[in-house]
Amino acid sequence: MSRPLSQPGDELGWHDNVGSRNSTNAMSLSQADFRKAMGAFATGVSLITVDVDGEVHGMTANALTSVSLEPLLLLVCVDRRARTHAHLHAKKRFGINILEENQRAISEYFARSFQSQSGAEQETGARFDRTAHGTPMLHGALAYLECGLKSTQDAGDHTIFIAEVEEAVVRAGAPLLFFKGNYWKIGVEVEET
Numbered sequence: 001m002s003r004p005l006s007q008p009g010d011e012l013g014w015h016d017n018v019g020s021r022n023s024t025n026a027m028s029l030s031q032a033d034f035r036k037a038m039g040a041f042a043t044g045v046s047l048i049t050v051d052v053d054g055e056v057h058g059m060t061a062n063a064l065t066s067v068s069l070e071p072l073l074l075l076v077c078v079d080r081r082a083r084t085h086a087h088l089h090a091k092k093r094f095g096i097n098i099l100e101e102n103q104r105a106i107s108e109y110f111a112r113s114f115q116s117q118s119g120a121e122q123e124t125g126a127r128f129d130r131t132a133h134g135t136p137m138l139h140g141a142l143a144y145l146e147c148g149l150k151s152t153q154d155a156g157d158h159t160i161f162i163a164e165v166e167e168a169v170v171r172a173g174a175p176l177l178f179f180k181g182n183y184w185k186i187g188v189e190v191e192e193t
């Protein structure tokens with residue numbers, strides 16, 4: 001199973017030592033150190049949805065970012081070993097569902113290697129609609145983006161999928177967050193100083 005850069009249980013105090021690749025330090029940066037450092041970058045959590053022979057296939061992903069306004073582009077990085085990798089290449093259309101704060105169980109379910117639409121429905125209560133394009137859209141997500149694949153770029157053990165956003169739906173609510181390997185709800189707004 002591919003893993004997010006930050007794993008549950010990764011804890012890094014600000015004074016913990018991490019590896020370094022600078023010339024004055026012989027330590028080499030490990031994958032674990034890299035994951036810990038990137039785990040300090042708080043993100044939302046998304047569910048990539050793709051239709052596979054009439055079934056919903058989903059994958060939890062936080063390596064997601066907007067790219068361009070003209071045209072409207074986003075990117076998501078997917079491990080080459082993930083089943084979703086082949087599905088995105090084959091289908092060239094997918095949905096990005098931004099998870100709401102009460103959808104942790106859905107995130108966990110779709111981060112597993114073995115999953116099915118019926119299993120997700122039974123275990124997590126996930127429900128899906130279909131868009132006009134037939135793409136699965138998760139009920140109750142904070143936002144939905146309908147994506148048409150434009151290009152791919154190999155990047156180490158992942159592939160960067162760049163897609164044009166064709167439609168978007170935004171709902172009221174608060175996001176599920178991922179930070180240092182754990183799930184969080186949004187806190188208080190930082191006041192201007």
Ligand SMILES: Cc1cc2nc3c(=O)[nH]c(=O)nc-3n(C[C@H](O)[C@H](O)[C@H](O)COP(=O)(O)O)c2cc1C
Nearest residue numbers: 002004060061062063078079082083084111112113
């Ligand atoms: C919070 C979180 C974020 C994740 N983000 C990504 C990601 O951006 N890219 C990726 O390839 N895997 C990511 N994963 C791991 C995949 O969800 C996991 O490997 C999944 O089992 C792949 O499913 P598949 O083989 O059905 O495609 C993430 C997992 C979690 C828990």
